[in-house]
Amino acid sequence: MPTYEYECRACHHVFEQFQAMSDEPVKICPVCGKHEVKRLIGGGTGIIFKGSGFYINDSKKASSSSCASCSASKKKETA
Numbered sequence: 001m002p003t004y005e006y007e008c009r010a011c012h013h014v015f016e017q018f019q020a021m022s023d024e025p026v027k028i029c030p031v032c033g034k035h036e037v038k039r040l041i042g043g044g045t046g047i048i049f050k051g052s053g054f055y056i057n058d059s060k061k062a063s064s065s066s067c068a069s070c071s072a073s074k075k076k077e078t079a
C-alpha cells in the first residue's frame, strides 16, 4: 500500500497517511481539525514509496544488462 502525503492549508501541518488506493483521501487535519487538507502530488503520481527496496526499473534493467555483457566479454578475454 502506498503512503500519501498531505498538507493542511490552514496550519501548514504536513503528514503522511498510509492507505489503500481505494481509500477516501484525508480531508480533515489531525492537528487543527479543519477541512483544509490537500494531498501533495509528487512526480505526477501522488504516491510516495519509502524504504530501501525502492529502485527505478529502467536504470536497474540497463545496468544489469550492460554488466552481464561486460562480465561475459571479460570471461572471454581471461579464458
Ligand SMILES: [Zn+2]
Pocket: 008, 009, 010, 011, 012, 013, 029, 030, 031, 032, 033, 034
Ligand atoms: Zn491544520
